[in-house]
Amino acid sequence: MSTGARGRPNWLAGALTAVWLIVIAVPILSMISWSLQSQQDLLDHGPLAPPSSITFENFAAVMDMGFGRYMRNTLIVTGAGIALTLLLAIPAAYAVVRSRSLLASASFRVFLLGLAIPAQAVIIPVYLIITRMGLNDTLAAVILPTVAFNLPLVVLILSGSLRDISGELYDAMTVDGAGALRMLVSLVLPLSRGSITTVSVFVGLGAWNSFIFPLIFLHSPEKKVLTLGLQSFRQEFGINLPGMMMGVLLSALPVFVLYLFARRWLVAGLAGVGGK
Amino acid sequence: MSTAFEKVAAVRRGSRRAAATPRPNFLYILPAALFFGFFALLPLVLVVALSFTTWTGIGDPEAAGMENWSRLFSDEKVLAATRTTLFLTVLSWATQTPLSLLLGVWAAGRQRNRAVLSAVFFLPLLLSSAAIALMFHRFLDPNFGLAADLGPLIGFEDGNIIGTRGGALAAIVFVVGWQFVPFHTLIYQAAARNIPAVLYDAATIDGAGRWQAFRRITLPQLRNTVVTSSTLMIVGSLTFFETILLLTNGGPGIATHVLPFLMYRAGFEGYEFGYAATIATLLVVVGTTLSLLIVRFSGFAKMRSTLEGL
Numbered sequence: 001m002s003t004g005a006r007g008r009p010n011w012l013a014g015a016l017t018a019v020w021l022i023v024i025a026v027p028i029l030s031m032i033s034w035s036l037q038s039q040q041d042l043l044d045h046g047p048l049a050p051p052s053s054i055t056f057e058n059f060a061a062v063m064d065m066g067f068g069r070y071m072r073n074t075l076i077v078t079g080a081g082i083a084l085t086l087l088l089a090i091p092a093a094y095a096v097v098r099s100r101s102l103l104a105s106a107s108f109r110v111f112l113l114g115l116a117i118p119a120q121a122v123i124i125p126v127y128l129i130i131t132r133m134g135l136n137d138t139l140a141a142v143i144l145p146t147v148a149f150n151l152p153l154v155v156l157i158l159s160g161s162l163r164d165i166s167g168e169l170y171d172a173m174t175v176d177g178a179g180a181l182r183m184l185v186s187l188v189l190p191l192s193r194g195s196i197t198t199v200s201v202f203v204g205l206g207a208w209n210s211f212i213f214p215l216i217f218l219h220s221p222e223k224k225v226l227t228l229g230l231q232s233f234r235q236e237f238g239i240n241l242p243g244m245m246m247g248v249l250l251s252a253l254p255v256f257v258l259y260l261f262a263r264r265w266l267v268a269g270l271a272g273v274g275g276k
Numbered sequence: 277m278s279t280a281f282e283k284v285a286a287v288r289r290g291s292r293r294a295a296a297t298p299r300p301n302f303l304y305i306l307p308a309a310l311f312f313g314f315f316a317l318l319p320l321v322l323v324v325a326l327s328f329t330t331w332t333g334i335g336d337p338e339a340a341g342m343e344n345w346s347r348l349f350s351d352e353k354v355l356a357a358t359r360t361t362l363f364l365t366v367l368s369w370a371t372q373t374p375l376s377l378l379l380g381v382w383a384a385g386r387q388r389n390r391a392v393l394s395a396v397f398f399l400p401l402l403l404s405s406a407a408i409a410l411m412f413h414r415f416l417d418p419n420f421g422l423a424a425d426l427g428p429l430i431g432f433e434d435g436n437i438i439g440t441r442g443g444a445l446a447a448i449v450f451v452v453g454w455q456f457v458p459f460h461t462l463i464y465q466a467a468a469r470n471i472p473a474v475l476y477d478a479a480t481i482d483g484a485g486r487w488q489a490f491r492r493i494t495l496p497q498l499r500n501t502v503v504t505s506s507t508l509m510i511v512g513s514l515t516f517f518e519t520i521l522l523l524t525n526g527g528p529g530i531a532t533h534v535l536p537f538l539m540y541r542a543g544f545e546g547y548e549f550g551y552a553a554t555i556a557t558l559l560v561v562v563g564t565t566l567s568l569l570i571v572r573f574s575g576f577a578k579m580r581s582t583l584e585g586l
Contacts, residue, residue: 010486013382017393020379023454024397030422031411047415047422092308095300103302107309114316116567120517120536121559124543124552125322126315127333148315151308170297180298209404211518216544227406231522234410241414241421248407255402270401270459 035059035246042242058246065236067250069222070229074208077142077225081207082200084147085154090196092151093158094184098170108159114152119145120212127216141217142225146207154199161195162188201258201269208255226251323560326553333547344554353530353538354555360445361534365513367449372509373502376457380464381494394465400458409522412451416523441531444524448532452519456512460505467501468494507570514563535559 026048034042035058037051045052092111095104126145135141165188173183189196211227218224224232230247237243258266327344331337348354383394400408415422418436427435437443471494479489517536524532526541533541535555543552 013378016378017382020375021393021396024399024458026422027411027415027454028399030415034414042420047420047425088308088311091300091304095302095304099300099302099304101302104300104305107302107305110309110317111312114312116564117316117320118511118514118559118563120514121556121563122316122319122323124539124549124556125319125326127543127549128322128326128331128337129315129319131333145315148312151312151316155308167297174297178298180300180304183298184300184304209406211404211406227404230406230410234413239417239420241417244410244414248403248411251407252403259398259402267462270462 031245031249034242035249037242039240039242058243061243062246070224070226074226076139078204078207080143081146082203085150085203089151089154089158092155093162094188096159097162111152111155119149137219137223142213145213146210150203157199158195161192165191197265198268201265323553323556326550327557330550333549344551348554356530357533357535357538368452368513369509372453372457376460377464379461381468383465384468398458400455405518408455409519413523438524439528444532463505467498471497
């Protein structure tokens with residue numbers, strides 16, 4: 001709570017939030033309203049008027065232009081990105097917290113150093129490496145570097161939460177004859193479900209919205225992801241503004257559903273970015 | 277059979293020559309380390325190496341000595357792009373910080389209307405950078421978009437806001453702010469909620485008004501958050517690339533060229549990957565220096581606890 005004198009209306013705050021509400025709401029409402037009207041309607045009534053009649057022709061047009069295919073590719077990139085990140089990062093975080101090996105702690109320091117590398121600055125050599133691997137124009141070309149640049153932050157977050165697992169629990173499992181691997185599977189995994197979900201959302205959102213790696217690696221239309229698909233919609237729709245807006249709206253729909261039903265995880269996943 | 281609890285107790289007493297708890301060896305971290313090394317660290321070395329070569333993207337890079345570097349230092353576009361990058365960074369920081377701080381402190385209140393409005397303010401976070409840039413690109417269309425109606429109100433008679441240098445830069449600052457203020461508001465909201473209520477109660481007893489409480493309690497208490505949020509803004513602003521590519525495409529002329537944009541153009545449109553790597557190296561140097569400077573600065577800021585005097 002931060003308002004000092006309570007009770008008295010705070011006019012300044014009221015004015016600021018009213019202005020900001022307009023700034024946020026006008027574009028979003030316009031986007032929705034445009035995407036539900038025909039181009040002719042927009043030309044006749046101007047950009048701020050509500051649609052005179054609701055049409056789903058833009059939806060059909062967007063679907064015709066391969067929206068489903070773009071969506072499928074994005075889902076693959078997002079799903080594989082999350083899976084591969086977790087597969088690499090969970091054992092790594094486990095080793096960071098529990099291993100006595102010098103190599104493990106040295107690796108962790110290298111990861112921390114990696115937090116400072118801006119992915120954009122190294123796209124040229126990444127392009128060289130991916131092309132040499134013969135992966136140009138495949139979804140793997142997007143997934144592999146995306147995962148690599150997520151690893152430092154994800155290992156950092158996961159090892160932070162793994163530190164909270166009490167040593168006595170490991171000791172108890174020792175008595176039961178468990179090895180390091182079984183401890184990971186039946187102790188560490190169940191107890192870190194929360195932080196695993198958080199980093200999954202964080203990695204997933206990043207992959208869902210990624211633009212630069214798809215831009216340099218994906219060329220053929222059947223390989224493109226949503227963000228690139230939107231870019232090609234701009235050319236294909238030309239001055240058909242409502243069609244373009246329907247594409248933008250649809251691309252955000254899955255994240256919006258996540259927002260409605262799992263707001264806590266979405267915010268936590270976003271805040272993971274705040275740790276960076 | 278003894279219970280698990282007794283087993284633990286036995287281990288802790290050391291009465292069962294407690295075998296050492298098995299620990300993971302370095303093989304558990306090896307795949308992640310190799311993967312990161314190959315796709316993130318190796319490129320960092322390669323980008324410097326490539327800056328001394330010419331490479332068209334096909335075939336092998338060829339050694340070129342200092343050619344790219346001497347070109348970089350005499351390239352007026354690089355100088356202009358550096359200036360534009362700095363200008364956009366400073367302007368974005370200066371507009372986003374006060375806005376998100378005030379909105380965050382406001383949203384920290386637990387009133388019902390604030391919770392509802394905060395949920396609306398959060399919406400831009402659900403859209404990708406690409407979607408936001410393309411959406412505003414359409415809004416800014418001087419013939420059909422919002423710009424045609426709203427442009428004349430802010431001094432653009434023909435609605436062609438992104439057709440002028442100043443308008444294009446302002447549009448980028450606005451769109452980037454639209455996208456990121458909600459995120460920083462979230463950070464400030466969380467921090468403002470952590471300010472102990474007892475501080476405000478004490479201030480109220482001392483007769484402090486709302487402004488006094490904000491100035492003497494809220495602002496000093498948010499010191500560390502300002503540093504965190506500013507770091508993210510400054511480092512993030514080096515990567516406005518997507519917004520610029522899709523919103524203004526660097527134009528008009530080279531008015532909105534920033535360093536990553538110049539690098540992308542040189543490499544993927546001009547097929548001068550060696551020169552692009554040189555610009556990238558400059559970007560790595562600027563980015564890392566900036567991060568280190570801020571970490572230094574924020575480390576200093578964190579030494580002064582916000583719990584002083586409690």
